Amino acid sequence: MLTCFGIPLGMMALSSLHSDEAGWTLANYGRIIGSAYFWGVLISTLRLAAIVTASTLILGYTLAYYIVFHLHNGIARRVVYAILITPLFTSAIVLSFGWILMLGPAGAINHWLRALGIIDRPLDLLYSWTGIAIALTYTMLPLMVLTISSVLQNIDRVLLAASADLGGGPFATFVAVTFPLSLPGVATGSLIVFALSVSAYVVPSIMSGGRHLVISMLIYQQYMVVFDFGFGAALSIVLLIVTFIIIGIYSVVLERSSSTAWEPT
Protein backbone atom coordinates (compact mmCIF):
# COMPACT_ATOMS: atom_id res chain seq x y z
CA MET A 1 0.00 0.00 0.00
CA LEU A 2 2.79 2.37 0.97
CA THR A 3 4.98 1.52 -2.02
CA CYS A 4 2.30 1.45 -4.68
CA PHE A 5 0.10 4.25 -3.40
CA GLY A 6 1.58 6.23 -0.52
CA ILE A 7 5.00 7.05 -1.93
CA PRO A 8 3.85 8.09 -5.44
CA LEU A 9 1.05 10.18 -3.89
CA GLY A 10 3.50 11.78 -1.50
CA MET A 11 5.89 12.63 -4.32
CA MET A 12 3.06 14.15 -6.33
CA ALA A 13 1.94 16.20 -3.31
CA LEU A 14 5.50 17.49 -2.88
CA SER A 15 5.70 18.34 -6.57
CA SER A 16 2.47 20.35 -6.26
CA LEU A 17 4.18 22.60 -3.71
CA HIS A 18 6.98 23.53 -6.12
CA SER A 19 7.19 25.79 -9.15
CA ASP A 20 10.13 26.52 -11.46
CA GLU A 21 9.82 30.29 -10.91
CA ALA A 22 9.11 30.54 -7.18
CA GLY A 23 10.56 27.33 -5.70
CA TRP A 24 8.53 25.96 -2.74
CA THR A 25 5.17 27.73 -2.81
CA LEU A 26 1.40 27.41 -2.47
CA ALA A 27 0.97 29.45 -5.66
CA ASN A 28 -0.20 26.42 -7.67
CA TYR A 29 -3.13 25.91 -5.30
CA GLY A 30 -3.80 29.64 -5.23
CA ARG A 31 -4.12 29.58 -9.02
CA ILE A 32 -6.75 26.83 -8.84
CA ILE A 33 -8.76 28.07 -5.86
CA GLY A 34 -8.95 31.63 -7.14
CA SER A 35 -10.03 30.66 -10.66
CA ALA A 36 -13.68 30.19 -11.66
CA TYR A 37 -12.43 28.60 -14.88
CA PHE A 38 -10.71 25.62 -13.22
CA TRP A 39 -13.70 25.06 -10.92
CA GLY A 40 -15.88 25.12 -14.03
CA VAL A 41 -13.82 22.35 -15.64
CA LEU A 42 -13.95 20.35 -12.40
CA ILE A 43 -17.73 20.74 -12.15
CA SER A 44 -18.12 19.66 -15.80
CA THR A 45 -16.02 16.58 -15.01
CA LEU A 46 -18.04 15.72 -11.90
CA ARG A 47 -21.30 16.22 -13.80
CA LEU A 48 -20.10 13.87 -16.56
CA ALA A 49 -19.07 11.26 -13.98
CA ALA A 50 -22.46 11.57 -12.23
CA ILE A 51 -24.34 11.09 -15.51
CA VAL A 52 -22.20 8.07 -16.43
CA THR A 53 -22.73 6.58 -12.96
CA ALA A 54 -26.50 7.05 -13.15
CA SER A 55 -26.66 5.61 -16.69
CA THR A 56 -24.58 2.56 -15.84
CA LEU A 57 -26.63 2.06 -12.68
CA ILE A 58 -29.94 2.01 -14.54
CA LEU A 59 -28.66 -0.14 -17.42
CA GLY A 60 -26.39 -2.27 -15.24
CA TYR A 61 -29.01 -3.04 -12.60
CA THR A 62 -31.52 -4.00 -15.29
CA LEU A 63 -29.02 -6.32 -16.97
CA ALA A 64 -27.83 -7.82 -13.68
CA TYR A 65 -31.43 -8.43 -12.53
CA TYR A 66 -32.31 -10.12 -15.82
CA ILE A 67 -29.20 -12.33 -15.78
CA VAL A 68 -29.65 -13.43 -12.16
CA PHE A 69 -33.43 -13.89 -11.95
CA HIS A 70 -34.52 -14.65 -15.51
CA LEU A 71 -31.60 -16.26 -17.31
CA HIS A 72 -31.78 -19.78 -15.90
CA ASN A 73 -29.74 -21.57 -18.57
CA GLY A 74 -26.16 -21.81 -17.29
CA ILE A 75 -24.58 -21.72 -20.75
CA ALA A 76 -26.64 -18.74 -21.83
CA ARG A 77 -25.66 -16.93 -18.63
CA ARG A 78 -21.96 -17.54 -19.27
CA VAL A 79 -22.27 -16.33 -22.85
CA VAL A 80 -24.00 -13.14 -21.73
CA TYR A 81 -21.33 -12.51 -19.08
CA ALA A 82 -18.59 -13.09 -21.66
CA ILE A 83 -20.16 -10.56 -24.04
CA LEU A 84 -20.66 -8.08 -21.20
CA ILE A 85 -17.04 -8.14 -20.02
CA THR A 86 -15.55 -7.88 -23.54
CA PRO A 87 -15.03 -4.09 -23.20
CA LEU A 88 -12.75 -4.78 -20.23
CA PHE A 89 -10.38 -6.70 -22.50
CA THR A 90 -10.45 -4.14 -25.29
CA SER A 91 -8.20 -1.09 -25.39
CA ALA A 92 -10.00 2.16 -24.57
CA ILE A 93 -8.55 3.61 -27.78
CA VAL A 94 -10.09 0.86 -29.90
CA LEU A 95 -13.43 1.27 -28.09
CA SER A 96 -13.38 5.00 -28.70
CA PHE A 97 -12.61 4.63 -32.40
CA GLY A 98 -15.50 2.18 -32.62
CA TRP A 99 -17.85 4.75 -31.09
CA ILE A 100 -16.54 7.43 -33.46
CA LEU A 101 -17.72 5.25 -36.35
CA MET A 102 -21.05 4.54 -34.60
CA LEU A 103 -21.88 8.12 -33.60
CA GLY A 104 -20.66 10.01 -36.68
CA PRO A 105 -23.08 11.76 -39.05
CA ALA A 106 -22.83 8.75 -41.37
CA GLY A 107 -22.50 6.28 -38.50
CA ALA A 108 -24.73 3.32 -37.68
CA ILE A 109 -26.91 5.14 -35.13
CA ASN A 110 -27.76 8.06 -37.37
CA HIS A 111 -28.19 5.71 -40.33
CA TRP A 112 -30.84 3.60 -38.56
CA LEU A 113 -32.61 6.57 -37.01
CA ARG A 114 -32.96 8.13 -40.45
CA ALA A 115 -33.93 4.80 -42.04
CA LEU A 116 -36.71 4.41 -39.45
CA GLY A 117 -37.87 7.95 -40.15
CA ILE A 118 -37.27 9.10 -36.59
CA ILE A 119 -34.97 11.95 -37.70
CA ASP A 120 -34.52 13.92 -40.93
CA ARG A 121 -30.99 15.20 -40.36
CA PRO A 122 -28.12 13.41 -38.52
CA LEU A 123 -27.93 14.06 -34.80
CA ASP A 124 -24.81 15.84 -33.55
CA LEU A 125 -23.68 13.01 -31.27
CA LEU A 126 -19.99 12.93 -32.03
CA TYR A 127 -17.46 15.12 -30.20
CA SER A 128 -20.07 16.23 -27.71
CA TRP A 129 -20.71 15.64 -23.99
CA THR A 130 -23.39 13.13 -25.11
CA GLY A 131 -20.85 11.15 -27.13
CA ILE A 132 -18.36 11.14 -24.26
CA ALA A 133 -21.06 9.96 -21.83
CA ILE A 134 -22.20 7.19 -24.19
CA ALA A 135 -18.66 5.85 -24.70
CA LEU A 136 -17.82 6.03 -20.98
CA THR A 137 -21.10 4.31 -20.04
CA TYR A 138 -20.28 1.47 -22.44
CA THR A 139 -16.79 1.15 -20.96
CA MET A 140 -17.98 1.17 -17.33
CA LEU A 141 -21.12 -0.98 -17.73
CA PRO A 142 -19.39 -4.36 -17.13
CA LEU A 143 -18.09 -3.18 -13.75
CA MET A 144 -21.57 -2.18 -12.58
CA VAL A 145 -23.20 -5.38 -13.86
CA LEU A 146 -20.62 -7.68 -12.25
CA THR A 147 -20.77 -5.86 -8.92
CA ILE A 148 -24.57 -5.83 -8.66
CA SER A 149 -25.09 -9.34 -10.00
CA SER A 150 -22.70 -10.78 -7.42
CA VAL A 151 -24.89 -9.29 -4.66
CA LEU A 152 -28.19 -10.27 -6.29
CA GLN A 153 -27.02 -13.86 -6.61
CA ASN A 154 -26.49 -14.06 -2.85
CA ILE A 155 -29.98 -12.87 -1.93
CA ASP A 156 -31.76 -15.72 -0.16
CA ARG A 157 -34.63 -16.83 -2.42
CA VAL A 158 -36.60 -17.80 0.68
CA LEU A 159 -37.08 -14.11 1.39
CA LEU A 160 -38.54 -13.52 -2.06
CA ALA A 161 -40.83 -16.53 -1.66
CA ALA A 162 -41.92 -15.25 1.76
CA SER A 163 -42.79 -11.89 0.25
CA ALA A 164 -44.88 -13.59 -2.40
CA ASP A 165 -46.59 -15.74 0.21
CA LEU A 166 -47.51 -12.62 2.14
CA GLY A 167 -49.23 -11.20 -0.92
CA GLY A 168 -46.47 -9.09 -2.37
CA GLY A 169 -46.44 -8.85 -6.16
CA PRO A 170 -43.20 -8.79 -8.19
CA PHE A 171 -42.91 -5.01 -7.99
CA ALA A 172 -43.61 -4.85 -4.27
CA THR A 173 -41.11 -7.66 -3.65
CA PHE A 174 -38.50 -5.80 -5.64
CA VAL A 175 -39.07 -2.52 -3.81
CA ALA A 176 -39.35 -3.96 -0.31
CA VAL A 177 -36.95 -6.88 -0.46
CA THR A 178 -34.66 -7.19 -3.51
CA PHE A 179 -33.54 -3.60 -3.98
CA PRO A 180 -32.73 -2.84 -0.32
CA LEU A 181 -30.70 -6.04 -0.04
CA SER A 182 -28.82 -5.16 -3.22
CA LEU A 183 -27.80 -1.70 -1.95
CA PRO A 184 -24.26 -2.78 -0.99
CA GLY A 185 -23.70 -3.84 -4.61
CA VAL A 186 -25.26 -0.61 -5.86
CA ALA A 187 -22.99 1.41 -3.60
CA THR A 188 -19.83 -0.46 -4.56
CA GLY A 189 -20.60 -0.41 -8.29
CA SER A 190 -21.47 3.29 -8.19
CA LEU A 191 -18.30 4.19 -6.31
CA ILE A 192 -16.10 2.24 -8.72
CA VAL A 193 -17.76 3.71 -11.80
CA PHE A 194 -17.74 7.27 -10.41
CA ALA A 195 -14.08 7.12 -9.39
CA LEU A 196 -13.01 5.72 -12.76
CA SER A 197 -15.18 8.15 -14.73
CA VAL A 198 -13.95 11.23 -12.94
CA SER A 199 -10.34 10.34 -13.70
CA ALA A 200 -10.87 8.88 -17.20
CA TYR A 201 -8.58 10.35 -19.85
CA VAL A 202 -8.40 8.24 -23.03
CA VAL A 203 -12.12 8.07 -23.78
CA PRO A 204 -12.87 11.77 -23.07
CA SER A 205 -9.80 12.98 -24.97
CA ILE A 206 -10.74 11.05 -28.12
CA MET A 207 -14.53 11.43 -27.89
CA SER A 208 -14.41 15.15 -27.04
CA GLY A 209 -12.67 15.98 -30.32
CA GLY A 210 -10.73 18.61 -28.42
CA ARG A 211 -13.95 20.66 -28.13
CA HIS A 212 -14.58 19.87 -24.48
CA LEU A 213 -12.27 19.63 -21.51
CA VAL A 214 -12.31 17.42 -18.45
CA ILE A 215 -9.90 17.77 -15.59
CA SER A 216 -7.78 14.76 -16.63
CA MET A 217 -7.14 16.38 -20.03
CA LEU A 218 -6.12 19.59 -18.28
CA ILE A 219 -3.70 17.65 -16.07
CA TYR A 220 -2.25 15.93 -19.14
CA GLN A 221 -1.76 19.31 -20.81
CA GLN A 222 0.16 20.66 -17.83
CA TYR A 223 2.52 17.67 -17.79
CA MET A 224 2.93 16.95 -21.50
CA VAL A 225 2.35 20.23 -23.33
CA VAL A 226 3.12 23.07 -20.92
CA PHE A 227 5.66 21.00 -18.89
CA ASP A 228 4.45 22.62 -15.64
CA PHE A 229 4.71 19.53 -13.42
CA GLY A 230 3.91 21.43 -10.22
CA PHE A 231 0.61 22.84 -11.47
CA GLY A 232 -0.36 19.48 -12.97
CA ALA A 233 0.30 17.85 -9.59
CA ALA A 234 -1.77 20.51 -7.80
CA LEU A 235 -4.72 19.86 -10.14
CA SER A 236 -4.39 16.13 -9.45
CA ILE A 237 -4.39 16.63 -5.67
CA VAL A 238 -7.44 18.91 -5.84
CA LEU A 239 -9.27 16.31 -7.96
CA LEU A 240 -8.33 13.61 -5.45
CA ILE A 241 -9.57 15.62 -2.46
CA VAL A 242 -12.87 16.58 -4.12
CA THR A 243 -13.47 12.98 -5.23
CA PHE A 244 -12.75 11.67 -1.73
CA ILE A 245 -15.24 14.15 -0.25
CA ILE A 246 -17.98 13.17 -2.71
CA ILE A 247 -17.34 9.46 -2.22
CA GLY A 248 -17.36 9.94 1.56
CA ILE A 249 -20.71 11.74 1.51
CA TYR A 250 -22.18 9.13 -0.85
CA SER A 251 -20.96 6.27 1.38
CA VAL A 252 -22.49 7.83 4.50
CA VAL A 253 -25.85 8.42 2.80
CA LEU A 254 -25.96 4.91 1.39
CA GLU A 255 -24.91 3.38 4.69
CA ARG A 256 -27.81 5.10 6.43
CA SER A 257 -30.20 3.93 3.70
CA SER A 258 -28.92 0.33 4.02
CA SER A 259 -29.26 0.29 7.80
CA THR A 260 -32.99 1.10 7.55
CA ALA A 261 -33.61 -1.69 5.01
CA TRP A 262 -35.68 -4.69 6.13
CA GLU A 263 -33.60 -7.59 7.49
CA PRO A 264 -34.80 -11.08 8.38
CA THR A 265 -34.94 -11.99 12.06
Next chain:
Amino acid sequence: MSLASYRCVVQSVACCLTVAVVVSMPYATSLAETVVHSTGYTGVWFDAQKACVFDPFNAKYKSEGLSVVADPGLSSTTLVRLRSEKSKPTLDVAWLDGGISEQALKDDVLDGIEVQHVPNIGNMSPQGVYKTGSGSIYALSAGYYAQGMFYNPSVKDKPDSWWDLWKPEYAGRSIFPSPAQAPFVPTIVFLNKVLGGSITNLNPVMDKFASLKVSQYYEATGVVQAALASGDILIGSYYVNVAWALADTGLPVRPFTPKEGVPAGDIRVELVKGAPHKLEAEKLINFAVSPEALNCLAEKLYLGPPLKHPQLSDHARERMPWGPTGSIENLAVPNWNEINDHRAEIIDQWNRRVVNK
Protein backbone atom coordinates in the same frame (compact mmCIF):
# COMPACT_ATOMS: atom_id res chain seq x y z
CA MET B 1 23.28 -44.30 -3.25
CA SER B 2 19.63 -45.10 -3.83
CA LEU B 3 17.89 -44.23 -7.10
CA ALA B 4 15.79 -41.55 -5.39
CA SER B 5 18.87 -39.90 -3.89
CA TYR B 6 20.75 -40.08 -7.19
CA ARG B 7 17.77 -38.45 -8.97
CA CYS B 8 17.64 -35.74 -6.34
CA VAL B 9 21.33 -34.92 -6.76
CA VAL B 10 21.08 -34.79 -10.56
CA GLN B 11 18.02 -32.53 -10.38
CA SER B 12 19.74 -30.20 -7.91
CA VAL B 13 22.87 -29.92 -10.04
CA ALA B 14 20.80 -29.29 -13.18
CA CYS B 15 18.81 -26.61 -11.39
CA CYS B 16 21.94 -24.84 -10.14
CA LEU B 17 23.54 -24.95 -13.59
CA THR B 18 20.40 -23.51 -15.19
CA VAL B 19 20.25 -20.66 -12.68
CA ALA B 20 23.94 -19.94 -13.18
CA VAL B 21 23.55 -19.78 -16.96
CA VAL B 22 20.46 -17.55 -16.80
CA VAL B 23 22.03 -15.15 -14.30
CA SER B 24 25.27 -14.86 -16.27
CA MET B 25 23.62 -14.42 -19.68
CA PRO B 26 23.04 -10.64 -19.44
CA TYR B 27 26.61 -10.17 -18.20
CA ALA B 28 27.93 -12.31 -21.02
CA THR B 29 25.80 -10.37 -23.53
CA SER B 30 26.97 -7.03 -22.22
CA LEU B 31 30.59 -8.09 -22.62
CA ALA B 32 30.02 -8.80 -26.32
CA GLU B 33 27.46 -6.09 -27.27
CA THR B 34 26.83 -2.43 -26.61
CA VAL B 35 23.23 -1.28 -26.92
CA VAL B 36 22.49 2.37 -27.60
CA HIS B 37 19.08 3.41 -26.25
CA SER B 38 17.25 5.89 -28.41
CA THR B 39 13.73 7.20 -28.60
CA GLY B 40 11.77 7.40 -31.82
CA TYR B 41 8.44 8.85 -32.92
CA THR B 42 5.20 6.93 -33.46
CA GLY B 43 3.17 5.47 -36.31
CA VAL B 44 4.43 6.16 -39.83
CA TRP B 45 7.19 8.36 -38.42
CA PHE B 46 8.64 5.47 -36.41
CA ASP B 47 8.29 3.12 -39.38
CA ALA B 48 10.39 5.52 -41.46
CA GLN B 49 13.01 5.96 -38.70
CA LYS B 50 13.26 2.19 -38.38
CA ALA B 51 13.70 1.72 -42.12
CA CYS B 52 16.12 4.62 -42.64
CA VAL B 53 18.12 4.76 -39.42
CA PHE B 54 17.69 2.03 -36.80
CA ASP B 55 17.66 -1.12 -38.95
CA PRO B 56 20.50 0.01 -41.28
CA PHE B 57 22.55 1.08 -38.23
CA ASN B 58 22.09 -2.35 -36.66
CA ALA B 59 23.05 -4.04 -39.92
CA LYS B 60 26.19 -1.90 -40.33
CA TYR B 61 27.50 -2.24 -36.78
CA LYS B 62 26.38 -5.79 -35.97
CA SER B 63 29.88 -7.17 -36.46
CA GLU B 64 31.24 -4.60 -33.99
CA GLY B 65 28.73 -5.66 -31.34
CA LEU B 66 26.94 -2.32 -31.48
CA SER B 67 23.17 -2.01 -31.84
CA VAL B 68 20.38 0.44 -31.18
CA VAL B 69 17.09 -0.15 -29.37
CA ALA B 70 14.45 2.52 -29.97
CA ASP B 71 11.40 3.36 -27.84
CA PRO B 72 8.54 4.95 -29.80
CA GLY B 73 6.97 8.02 -28.21
CA LEU B 74 5.98 11.64 -28.63
CA SER B 75 8.49 14.47 -28.21
CA SER B 76 6.66 15.57 -25.08
CA THR B 77 6.85 12.11 -23.48
CA THR B 78 10.54 11.94 -24.34
CA LEU B 79 11.13 15.32 -22.66
CA VAL B 80 9.21 14.22 -19.56
CA ARG B 81 11.38 11.09 -19.45
CA LEU B 82 14.60 13.09 -19.85
CA ARG B 83 13.56 15.43 -17.02
CA SER B 84 12.63 12.60 -14.67
CA GLU B 85 15.87 10.68 -15.44
CA LYS B 86 18.09 13.76 -15.29
CA SER B 87 20.32 12.44 -12.50
CA LYS B 88 20.71 8.98 -14.05
CA PRO B 89 19.61 8.84 -17.70
CA THR B 90 18.84 5.52 -19.37
CA LEU B 91 18.63 7.11 -22.81
CA ASP B 92 21.61 7.88 -25.02
CA VAL B 93 19.92 9.58 -27.98
CA ALA B 94 16.65 11.54 -28.06
CA TRP B 95 14.51 12.56 -31.02
CA LEU B 96 12.63 15.78 -30.32
CA ASP B 97 10.62 18.21 -32.41
CA GLY B 98 11.76 21.79 -32.79
CA GLY B 99 10.50 23.80 -29.84
CA ILE B 100 10.60 20.81 -27.51
CA SER B 101 14.32 20.63 -28.30
CA GLU B 102 14.77 24.21 -27.03
CA GLN B 103 12.78 23.33 -23.92
CA ALA B 104 15.09 20.34 -23.35
CA LEU B 105 18.12 22.62 -23.70
CA LYS B 106 16.60 24.97 -21.11
CA ASP B 107 16.01 21.97 -18.82
CA ASP B 108 19.73 21.09 -19.16
CA VAL B 109 19.14 17.50 -20.33
CA LEU B 110 21.10 17.76 -23.60
CA ASP B 111 24.82 17.37 -24.17
CA GLY B 112 26.99 19.11 -26.73
CA ILE B 113 27.61 17.14 -29.93
CA GLU B 114 31.29 17.01 -30.92
CA VAL B 115 31.87 17.76 -34.59
CA GLN B 116 34.91 15.47 -34.72
CA HIS B 117 32.69 12.52 -33.63
CA VAL B 118 29.88 13.43 -36.06
CA PRO B 119 31.67 14.23 -39.34
CA ASN B 120 28.42 14.07 -41.35
CA ILE B 121 27.65 17.55 -39.97
CA GLY B 122 29.86 18.73 -42.81
CA ASN B 123 27.15 17.63 -45.31
CA MET B 124 24.38 19.52 -43.54
CA SER B 125 22.89 22.92 -44.26
CA PRO B 126 23.86 25.43 -41.54
CA GLN B 127 20.15 25.95 -40.68
CA GLY B 128 19.95 22.30 -39.60
CA VAL B 129 22.78 22.61 -37.04
CA TYR B 130 21.46 24.15 -33.82
CA LYS B 131 23.96 25.87 -31.56
CA THR B 132 23.84 27.56 -28.19
CA GLY B 133 25.13 31.07 -27.68
CA SER B 134 28.56 29.65 -26.85
CA GLY B 135 28.68 27.67 -30.11
CA SER B 136 27.99 24.20 -28.67
CA ILE B 137 25.79 22.02 -30.93
CA TYR B 138 22.71 20.86 -29.00
CA ALA B 139 20.61 19.40 -31.83
CA LEU B 140 20.84 18.32 -35.46
CA SER B 141 17.85 18.45 -37.79
CA ALA B 142 16.73 15.19 -39.42
CA GLY B 143 14.11 16.74 -41.67
CA TYR B 144 11.70 19.63 -42.02
CA TYR B 145 7.93 19.48 -42.20
CA ALA B 146 5.24 22.08 -42.64
CA GLN B 147 1.86 22.32 -40.93
CA GLY B 148 -0.22 22.94 -44.01
CA MET B 149 -3.72 22.11 -45.12
CA PHE B 150 -5.57 19.48 -47.08
CA TYR B 151 -8.96 19.09 -48.74
CA ASN B 152 -11.17 16.22 -49.83
CA PRO B 153 -11.10 15.94 -53.66
CA SER B 154 -14.92 15.79 -53.62
CA VAL B 155 -15.26 19.50 -52.73
CA LYS B 156 -16.57 21.80 -55.46
CA ASP B 157 -14.22 24.77 -55.10
CA LYS B 158 -10.60 23.95 -54.33
CA PRO B 159 -9.59 25.89 -51.18
CA ASP B 160 -6.44 28.00 -51.13
CA SER B 161 -6.50 29.84 -47.79
CA TRP B 162 -6.43 29.16 -44.05
CA TRP B 163 -9.66 31.16 -43.77
CA ASP B 164 -11.49 28.63 -45.99
CA LEU B 165 -11.84 26.61 -42.77
CA TRP B 166 -14.52 29.13 -41.77
CA LYS B 167 -16.63 28.76 -44.93
CA PRO B 168 -20.25 27.71 -44.20
CA GLU B 169 -20.02 24.69 -46.50
CA TYR B 170 -17.25 23.25 -44.29
CA ALA B 171 -19.07 23.85 -40.96
CA GLY B 172 -18.65 20.71 -38.85
CA ARG B 173 -16.56 19.06 -41.59
CA SER B 174 -13.11 20.46 -40.72
CA ILE B 175 -10.30 19.43 -38.38
CA PHE B 176 -7.43 21.26 -36.72
CA PRO B 177 -4.71 20.12 -34.27
CA SER B 178 -5.35 20.33 -30.52
CA PRO B 179 -2.81 21.59 -27.95
CA ALA B 180 -1.58 18.00 -27.53
CA GLN B 181 -0.12 18.18 -31.04
CA ALA B 182 3.38 19.72 -31.36
CA PRO B 183 2.48 22.00 -34.33
CA PHE B 184 -0.50 23.51 -32.48
CA VAL B 185 1.28 26.36 -30.70
CA PRO B 186 3.47 27.49 -33.64
CA THR B 187 0.45 27.35 -35.97
CA ILE B 188 -1.65 29.49 -33.63
CA VAL B 189 1.21 31.98 -33.29
CA PHE B 190 1.67 32.03 -37.07
CA LEU B 191 -2.04 32.63 -37.77
CA ASN B 192 -2.20 35.27 -35.05
CA LYS B 193 0.63 37.12 -36.80
CA VAL B 194 -1.22 36.88 -40.14
CA LEU B 195 -4.27 38.39 -38.41
CA GLY B 196 -2.20 41.30 -37.13
CA GLY B 197 -1.62 40.07 -33.58
CA SER B 198 1.60 39.49 -31.66
CA ILE B 199 2.93 37.02 -29.12
CA THR B 200 1.59 39.27 -26.33
CA ASN B 201 -1.73 39.98 -28.04
CA LEU B 202 -3.49 36.73 -28.92
CA ASN B 203 -6.98 38.25 -29.21
CA PRO B 204 -7.15 38.14 -33.04
CA VAL B 205 -6.53 34.39 -33.33
CA MET B 206 -8.54 33.42 -30.22
CA ASP B 207 -11.57 35.42 -31.40
CA LYS B 208 -11.22 33.88 -34.85
CA PHE B 209 -11.12 30.30 -33.58
CA ALA B 210 -13.95 30.91 -31.12
CA SER B 211 -16.17 31.31 -34.19
CA LEU B 212 -14.89 28.21 -36.03
CA LYS B 213 -17.43 25.40 -36.42
CA VAL B 214 -14.90 22.59 -36.41
CA SER B 215 -15.60 18.87 -36.32
CA GLN B 216 -12.73 18.20 -33.97
CA TYR B 217 -9.41 19.41 -32.67
CA TYR B 218 -7.52 16.15 -33.03
CA GLU B 219 -5.36 14.83 -30.22
CA ALA B 220 -3.66 12.05 -32.21
CA THR B 221 -2.74 11.63 -35.86
CA GLY B 222 -4.45 8.23 -35.89
CA VAL B 223 -7.75 10.05 -35.32
CA VAL B 224 -7.11 12.08 -38.48
CA GLN B 225 -6.68 8.93 -40.54
CA ALA B 226 -9.94 7.51 -39.14
CA ALA B 227 -11.76 10.77 -39.89
CA LEU B 228 -10.39 10.90 -43.43
CA ALA B 229 -11.33 7.26 -44.06
CA SER B 230 -14.92 7.94 -42.91
CA GLY B 231 -15.33 10.69 -45.53
CA ASP B 232 -16.81 13.04 -42.91
CA ILE B 233 -13.96 15.56 -43.21
CA LEU B 234 -13.71 17.94 -46.17
CA ILE B 235 -10.88 20.26 -45.11
CA GLY B 236 -8.32 20.57 -42.33
CA SER B 237 -4.82 21.33 -41.15
CA TYR B 238 -2.27 18.54 -40.96
CA TYR B 239 1.40 17.77 -41.56
CA VAL B 240 1.87 18.26 -45.31
CA ASN B 241 4.31 15.37 -45.55
CA VAL B 242 2.04 12.89 -43.75
CA ALA B 243 -0.95 14.08 -45.77
CA TRP B 244 0.97 13.22 -48.95
CA ALA B 245 1.83 9.80 -47.50
CA LEU B 246 -1.88 9.21 -46.75
CA ALA B 247 -2.85 10.35 -50.24
CA ASP B 248 -0.43 7.78 -51.63
CA THR B 249 -2.38 5.06 -49.78
CA GLY B 250 -5.59 6.10 -51.55
CA LEU B 251 -7.28 8.14 -48.83
CA PRO B 252 -9.40 11.09 -50.07
CA VAL B 253 -6.92 13.83 -49.18
CA ARG B 254 -5.08 16.45 -51.26
CA PRO B 255 -2.48 18.56 -49.42
CA PHE B 256 -2.01 22.22 -50.34
CA THR B 257 -0.03 25.22 -49.15
CA PRO B 258 -2.36 28.11 -48.23
CA LYS B 259 -1.54 31.45 -49.82
CA GLU B 260 -0.81 33.00 -46.40
CA GLY B 261 2.07 30.56 -45.95
CA VAL B 262 2.68 27.75 -43.48
CA PRO B 263 4.65 27.40 -40.25
CA ALA B 264 7.47 24.90 -40.44
CA GLY B 265 9.07 22.61 -37.91
CA ASP B 266 11.60 19.84 -37.92
CA ILE B 267 12.46 16.58 -36.24
CA ARG B 268 15.81 16.59 -34.54
CA VAL B 269 18.27 14.17 -33.02
CA GLU B 270 20.02 15.06 -29.76
CA LEU B 271 22.68 13.62 -27.44
CA VAL B 272 21.38 13.06 -23.92
CA LYS B 273 23.41 14.65 -21.12
CA GLY B 274 25.06 11.91 -19.09
CA ALA B 275 24.32 9.28 -21.75
CA PRO B 276 25.54 5.85 -20.57
CA HIS B 277 27.15 5.20 -24.01
CA LYS B 278 28.23 8.64 -25.24
CA LEU B 279 30.69 7.64 -27.98
CA GLU B 280 28.35 5.00 -29.38
CA ALA B 281 25.48 7.50 -29.21
CA GLU B 282 27.45 9.93 -31.35
CA LYS B 283 28.00 7.10 -33.85
CA LEU B 284 24.21 6.71 -34.07
CA ILE B 285 23.73 10.47 -34.43
CA ASN B 286 26.35 10.57 -37.20
CA PHE B 287 24.51 7.75 -38.96
CA ALA B 288 21.14 9.47 -38.52
CA VAL B 289 22.33 12.67 -40.22
CA SER B 290 24.19 10.90 -43.02
CA PRO B 291 23.05 11.81 -46.55
CA GLU B 292 21.76 8.24 -46.99
CA ALA B 293 19.53 8.40 -43.88
CA LEU B 294 18.28 11.94 -44.51
CA ASN B 295 17.47 11.26 -48.17
CA CYS B 296 15.74 8.05 -47.11
CA LEU B 297 13.56 9.95 -44.61
CA ALA B 298 12.78 12.47 -47.35
CA GLU B 299 11.65 9.70 -49.72
CA LYS B 300 9.54 7.90 -47.08
CA LEU B 301 8.04 10.83 -45.17
CA TYR B 302 8.59 13.75 -47.54
CA LEU B 303 10.60 15.54 -44.86
CA GLY B 304 12.76 18.33 -46.26
CA PRO B 305 16.36 17.06 -45.83
CA PRO B 306 18.73 19.54 -44.17
CA LEU B 307 21.49 18.73 -46.67
CA LYS B 308 23.64 21.04 -48.74
CA HIS B 309 23.08 18.73 -51.74
CA PRO B 310 19.92 16.59 -51.30
CA GLN B 311 19.37 13.69 -53.73
CA LEU B 312 15.62 13.35 -54.23
CA SER B 313 13.38 11.55 -56.68
CA ASP B 314 10.95 13.68 -58.71
CA HIS B 315 8.11 12.11 -56.70
CA ALA B 316 9.61 13.29 -53.37
CA ARG B 317 10.74 16.67 -54.72
CA GLU B 318 7.13 17.59 -55.57
CA ARG B 319 6.11 16.87 -51.98
CA MET B 320 8.75 18.86 -50.15
CA PRO B 321 7.51 21.26 -47.41
CA TRP B 322 9.03 24.17 -49.36
CA GLY B 323 7.33 23.15 -52.60
CA PRO B 324 8.79 21.56 -55.75
CA THR B 325 11.29 24.34 -56.48
CA GLY B 326 12.07 25.82 -53.06
CA SER B 327 14.59 25.11 -50.32
CA ILE B 328 15.15 25.54 -46.58
CA GLU B 329 15.46 29.30 -47.21
CA ASN B 330 11.71 29.40 -48.01
CA LEU B 331 10.59 27.92 -44.69
CA ALA B 332 9.06 30.10 -41.95
CA VAL B 333 10.67 28.50 -38.90
CA PRO B 334 9.26 29.94 -35.66
CA ASN B 335 11.18 31.69 -32.88
CA TRP B 336 10.97 28.70 -30.54
CA ASN B 337 12.35 30.44 -27.49
CA GLU B 338 9.71 33.15 -27.76
CA ILE B 339 7.01 30.53 -28.25
CA ASN B 340 8.21 28.44 -25.29
CA ASP B 341 8.18 31.52 -23.04
CA HIS B 342 4.48 32.03 -23.86
CA ARG B 343 3.41 28.40 -24.32
CA ALA B 344 1.48 28.16 -21.03
CA GLU B 345 -0.38 31.42 -21.68
CA ILE B 346 -1.32 30.41 -25.26
CA ILE B 347 -2.76 27.07 -24.12
CA ASP B 348 -4.56 28.69 -21.18
CA GLN B 349 -6.22 31.29 -23.42
CA TRP B 350 -7.18 28.55 -25.92
CA ASN B 351 -8.83 26.48 -23.17
CA ARG B 352 -10.74 29.46 -21.78
CA ARG B 353 -11.86 31.11 -25.02
CA VAL B 354 -12.17 28.34 -27.62
CA VAL B 355 -12.81 25.01 -25.85
CA ASN B 356 -15.94 24.15 -23.82
CA LYS B 357 -18.07 26.56 -25.82
